[in-house]
Amino acid sequence: MMKIKILAAFIFLGFGGTLLAQSQLKLDLSQSDVQITGTSTIHDWEIDCEKFSGFVTGNISKNENEIEKATFEVIVESMKSGNSSMDDEVYEALDEESYPKINYQYIKTKEISGSNGNYTALVQGKLTISGVTKLITLKISIKVTDEGVLVEGGTQFNMTTFEITPPSAFFGTINSGDLVKINFKLMYK
Numbered sequence: 001m002m003k004i005k006i007l008a009a010f011i012f013l014g015f016g017g018t019l020l021a022q023s024q025l026k027l028d029l030s031q032s033d034v035q036i037t038g039t040s041t042i043h044d045w046e047i048d049c050e051k052f053s054g055f056v057t058g059n060i061s062k063n064e065n066e067i068e069k070a071t072f073e074v075i076v077e078s079m080k081s082g083n084s085s086m087d088d089e090v091y092e093a094l095d096e097e098s099y100p101k102i103n104y105q106y107i108k109t110k111e112i113s114g115s116n117g118n119y120t121a122l123v124q125g126k127l128t129i130s131g132v133t134k135l136i137t138l139k140i141s142i143k144v145t146d147e148g149v150l151v152e153g154g155t156q157f158n159m160t161t162f163e164i165t166p167p168s169a170f171f172g173t174i175n176s177g178d179l180v181k182i183n184f185k186l187m188y189k
Contacts, residue, residue: 025149027054027072031187034074039177047090051078056106056151056188062117062144070106070125072186089167093159095130103128110137117144129162148189156181 034049054072076096081087094102105126112121119142127136140153158178159166166176 023060024055024057025060025188027052028148028187028189029053031148031150032185034182034184034186036079036180036182038180041175045081045086045176047079047081047087049074049079051075054104054186054188056149060144060149063115067106067109067123072104074102076100076102086167093164093167099130107135114142118142119144130164132162132164134161148187151186151188152184154181154183 029052032052034052036047036049038045052072052074054070056067056070058068058070059066076091076094077100079087079090081090103126105128107124107126110122110124112119114120121140121142122137123140124135124137126133134157136155136157138153138155140151143150143152156179159176159180160178166178168175
């Protein structure tokens with residue numbers, strides 16, 4: 001009888017562990033950060049994204065990392081530089097009224113290495129900005145802890161790749177450079 005109870009407990013814990021590992025993790029905004037940086041004819045600039053959301057579904061644990069689905073969205077109007085005139089130029093360049101969100105959808109993991117909850121991966125996905133979708137590959141680090149899953153990384157691209165005319169101000173005397181960099185620290189729980 002004792003062996004049956006131990007076996008039942010083992011099976012229950014095994015299934016319980018699978019159910020916990022096979023789950024959907026949501027973004028914790030209080031521990032996440034997304035920044036966009038670039039240059040202009042006068043100075044470098046930085047924009048903080050204040051409203052974003054996302055989730056990851058799959059088997060994610062210290063011993064296994066199998067992503068099934070992941071999405072990430074930024075609300076364009078939440079992008080703030082600390083200069084309202086510049087923010088307005090950015091919203092106009094991104095055609096915020098027609099395309100209020102920037103969206104990333106995970107497709108596949110191309111490479112992954114690491115162990116014990118610390119991984120480095122190359123992931124491929126679709127990035128949609130202003131109605132234009134491009135395939136991009138991100139190099140990310142993944143740290144699985146008891147608190148959640150921390151994903152850090154970044155990418156860079158030319159705005160014109162997404163058919164965006166780099167913003168300008170003061171009748172074209174101040175122009176943004178074409179290249180932008182996105183850096184992110186995302187905590188999923």
